Amino acid sequence: MATTSTTLKGAGPATGSRAFFAKLRNGDEIARLITMVFAATVVLITVALVLELWTNSALPRHKFGLHFFVTETWDPIMDNYGALPFVYGTLVTSIMALVIAVPLGIGAAIFLAELAPPRISDTLQFFIDLLAAVPSVIYGLLGVFIVVPLMRMVIYPALNKPFGFLSIFKGPSYGVGFLTAGIVLAIMVIPYIISVSREVLLSVPRDQREAALALGSTRWESTWKVVVPFAKTGIMGSIFLALARALGETMAVTMVIGNTPKIAASLFAPGYSIAAVIANEFTEATGDLYLQSLIELGLVLFLLTFILNGLARVLIIVTTQKGSTVNA
Amino acid sequence: MDARLRWRKFVSNFMLAMTGVCAVVSVLVLFFILGYLLFNGGTSINWDFFTKLPKPVGETGGGMSNAIVGSAKILLLASLIGVPIGFLGGVYLAEFSGKGMASVVRYAADLLNGVPSIVIGIFAYSLMVLPMKHFSAYAGSFALSLMMIPITLRSTEEFLKSVPRMLREGAMALGASKWKTIATVIVPAAYRGIVTAILLALARVAGETAPLLFTAFGNRFDSRGWSQPTATLPVMIYTYAVAPYEDWHRQAWAAGLVLLGLILVINIVARTILSRGIAVPRS
Numbered sequence: 001m002a003t004t005s006t007t008l009k010g011a012g013p014a015t016g017s018r019a020f021f022a023k024l025r026n027g028d029e030i031a032r033l034i035t036m037v038f039a040a041t042v043v044l045i046t047v048a049l050v051l052e053l054w055t056n057s058a059l060p061r062h063k064f065g066l067h068f069f070v071t072e073t074w075d076p077i078m079d080n081y082g083a084l085p086f087v088y089g090t091l092v093t094s095i096m097a098l099v100i101a102v103p104l105g106i107g108a109a110i111f112l113a114e115l116a117p118p119r120i121s122d123t124l125q126f127f128i129d130l131l132a133a134v135p136s137v138i139y140g141l142l143g144v145f146i147v148v149p150l151m152r153m154v155i156y157p158a159l160n161k162p163f164g165f166l167s168i169f170k171g172p173s174y175g176v177g178f179l180t181a182g183i184v185l186a187i188m189v190i191p192y193i194i195s196v197s198r199e200v201l202l203s204v205p206r207d208q209r210e211a212a213l214a215l216g217s218t219r220w221e222s223t224w225k226v227v228v229p230f231a232k233t234g235i236m237g238s239i240f241l242a243l244a245r246a247l248g249e250t251m252a253v254t255m256v257i258g259n260t261p262k263i264a265a266s267l268f269a270p271g272y273s274i275a276a277v278i279a280n281e282f283t284e285a286t287g288d289l290y291l292q293s294l295i296e297l298g299l300v301l302f303l304l305t306f307i308l309n310g311l312a313r314v315l316i317i318v319t320t321q322k323g324s325t326v327n328a
Numbered sequence: 329m330d331a332r333l334r335w336r337k338f339v340s341n342f343m344l345a346m347t348g349v350c351a352v353v354s355v356l357v358l359f360f361i362l363g364y365l366l367f368n369g370g371t372s373i374n375w376d377f378f379t380k381l382p383k384p385v386g387e388t389g390g391g392m393s394n395a396i397v398g399s400a401k402i403l404l405l406a407s408l409i410g411v412p413i414g415f416l417g418g419v420y421l422a423e424f425s426g427k428g429m430a431s432v433v434r435y436a437a438d439l440l441n442g443v444p445s446i447v448i449g450i451f452a453y454s455l456m457v458l459p460m461k462h463f464s465a466y467a468g469s470f471a472l473s474l475m476m477i478p479i480t481l482r483s484t485e486e487f488l489k490s491v492p493r494m495l496r497e498g499a500m501a502l503g504a505s506k507w508k509t510i511a512t513v514i515v516p517a518a519y520r521g522i523v524t525a526i527l528l529a530l531a532r533v534a535g536e537t538a539p540l541l542f543t544a545f546g547n548r549f550d551s552r553g554w555s556q557p558t559a560t561l562p563v564m565i566y567t568y569a570v571a572p573y574e575d576w577h578r579q580a581w582a583a584g585l586v587l588l589g590l591i592l593v594i595n596i597v598a599r600t601i602l603s604r605g606i607a608v609p610r611s
Contacts, residue, residue, distance in 0.1 A: 031507035035420035038413050039433045042477060046436040049443065049451045056454055107350030115344055116351070124355055126599065131358045133528075133595045134588060135535020137562045141569050141584050142361060145368075145577070190354050220340035248444025250538040251562075255570060275446045275538070282450070283542045298450045302443060309442035 050302075057296035059289050068296065074261040074277075076285075081293040083300070085261040089178065089271035090301075093253060094246040096182030096267070097189055102239055104186075105193030106228075109235075112194065113201035114223050125198065132191035140255035143184040148175040148256060155179070156268060171266040176258035179267040184252050189242035196241060196316065200234030201227060203323035234319030240312035244305040250275040274301050362588070369585025372578040377586075382548050388575045392583055394550045395559040398465070402544055402560055403534055405469035410476030411526055417477070418484025418522075423510055434482070441478035448474050449539035457543060465551065465558040468544025472533040479532065483525030487518040520601055527598035531591045537562035561587050 020029060060068060060081060071082025108128075112121045152175035163169045204227050212222035228235070258270020259280060274297050285291040376391045383390030417437075421430050452471035457463055491514050499509040515522070545557040546567065561583050568580035 026505040027508070028506045031510070032420070032424040035416045035424055036429075038416035039420040039425065039429070039481075041413050042417050042433055042440065042481060043436040045474060045477070046440050048455070049440070049447075052451055052454050053447070104350050104354060107347040108354045111344075111347035111351040115347065124351055127355045127358050129599070130592060130595055131354070131361075133531055133535075133591055134358075134361060135537070135562060135591065137535060137537040137565050137569075138361065138365070138584050138588050141565060141580060142364060144569050146364065187357055190357075194351075194354060218336050218340035220343045221336070224343070244442060248446065250444065250446040251566060255566070275444060278446050278450065279538060279541055282453070283545070295450055295454075298447045302447050305442055305444055306439065309438070313438070 053295060053299040053302060057292050057299050059292040060296045063289065064293075068293075069300075072263060076281075076287075076290050079287065079289050081289070083274070083293075083297055085263050086272050086274045086277050086297060087300070088263050089181075089257065089273040090247055090275070092178050092267075092271070093181040093185055093257065093273060094243055096179065097185035097246045098239065098243060100183065100186035101190045101193055101242060105190045105238075105242070106197055106235060108190070109194045109197035109201055110223060110228070112198045114219075114227065121198075125195070128191045128194050132195065136188065136249060136251040139184055139188050140252040143180065143252055143256040147180055147184055151175050151177075151180045151183075151268075160268070167265040168267050171264070171268055173268040174258065174270055176256050177266075177268050177270045178257065178264075181253045181257040181271075181273070182267075184256055185246045185249060188249060188252060189245050192242045192245055193238050196238035197231075197235050200231045200238065200316065200319050203234075203320045204230045205323055230322075231319055233315045233322075237312040237315030237319065240308045240315065244308035244312065247308070248275060248301055248305050250279050254279045274298075362592075365581065365585045365588055368581040369583075373582040373585060377579070377582050381550065382579075385573065390579075392559070392561065392564055392579065394547060395561045395564040395583070396586075398544070398547070398551060398558040399534070399560045399562075401554070402465055402468045402472060402540070402558060403530065405465065405554070406472035406476060406533060407526070407530060409469060410473035410529070411480055413473075414477045414480025414529075415484050415522065415526075418481045419488065419510065419515070421481070421485040422488035423506070423514070434485075437478040437481050440474065441482070444538075445475065445536055446538040446541075449542055452539060452543045460555070462555070463543060463545035463557040465544055465554040465556070468540045468558060468560065469554075471539035471543045472536060475533050475536065475539070476526075476529045479529040480526055483528075484518075484522050487521030487525070488514055490521070491517045520604075524598040524602045527594050527601075531594040531598070534594070535562055535587060535591055537566050541566075 064071070064081065068081065068083050069087060070084055071080075072084045073080050073082050074085060075081070112124055116124065152173055156173035156175075159169045160173070208226050208230055209222050212226040213219070217225065253273050254276040257273055257276055259272055259276060260270040261272045261277070262269070264271065278294050278298055278301075282291075282294055285294055376389060378391060378396065379393050380389070380391035381394055382392060417433065421433055425433070448471050452467050452474070456467035456470050460467070495513055495517055496509060499513040500506075504512070540560050540563050544560055544563070546563050547557045547559040551558045565580050565583045565587065568576040568583070571577075
């Protein structure tokens, strides 16, 4: 039977319906249709997700409009909701995470891509991959029992005494707060920065390095002034990717940020993040407006990560393609 | 001139050494986490942990047997939903699709993969929990399966595409129809990679907490059937860690050790399978 179909195909363009039935008979068309249904399911789910978030946040969108993002009050009793403290907390913790994680991550990636012999580089990368697999609740657990006491007893005195006059280091410390969350987030996103940056650095063509060395630059100069600039856009991509992770991270942040909906200049003050408020209050939200305000926060989170992930992907693709075209 | 050269060499060596320090510090974090969990979890883990139900607040002892069973149930159902959709969708992308449809599916999968897990939780809540009017293992499994689908789909596609053309053409030349070629030649050739990807997807969702908070919720007792609130290990770790009871903290460490051990073992096994190479030599 299979042979018949091959002959049919080879015989030239048969009329549409006859070719279709021939394919149906030998199973190809059936297989195509079945797998297509499953592939379409993925599209359907994604569309449903966006629609569901959009329609279920209609109430606060109509009631508060854009004021939702600039209002500081979060008052379930008066049924009045503003997202500013959460947006602020999410941004502050994520930016702090990047400030810590970017130098460390890129440094480690340079070592893995430029310096380490392939075997060592691969072994270390294996450990980095395992690190990326550690679930966030475990980071939260260690955050609560290690980073929080460490913060209260070591980091806070060390920063508050000499720099206490700066408003970002002012005030008392409870251990939990923006800085604690930032540190935990930094540890969580480092593996992502390393993995992607290493990949991008490895795609930089060899001649770039050799040309720089031949002109008399030291190893570091060739790395920092030639290789890294070449891979710059890709590294930016890895940072956006890390930022998207940090923004959406829930459990670890919820456990160490202090869960207080206030905007404070001090990094030691407790705060709140978008993901954390959803995690904490979603099951307790009474009333449609309360619940839908939380869903709108989810929508905001979705849009933010959507934009960042898209940007990251474009940047990474552009860089790796640049490497291969120069090679050719 | 000489001094300048010496300075440049010093900077070079210093900065390169610093990158090494960065790498070592990053990797040490893993061993620190492991060591700390082994130390704290190892001293609190015992047979009761695996066999007993949680005790009421105030009483010491008890275990998390319900959460272990609950996690297993939810992961099983999540795989049963997520793996077929991801796998067959991946087959479609690699073998059947035209350009337009494929890019739409790929885009949707990447988008779904990037959605924060808490948002997946909201989606599962409004789609499953609200209509059913209670938290359930079904809703939890649905949420986790949504996270497994994109990973399985994209890696299935990638591994199928890496199967050499010659195999395809050989099968076709022998007169096999397309789906027969796929089922008997291409998928078997790529199965190692696909199994690895599924294992990694499973490991990834096994530790997810946020999507389960308001889908599977939690339960202090064994949950019968699939339509009741169900305890899971990650959610238990969260609740126990933030609670003020010393004995609960002990149990949270034990649960953390079990969970992390499970995830790392799956990861190591999967990556070892993969590093032994795909069964077919790449052309």
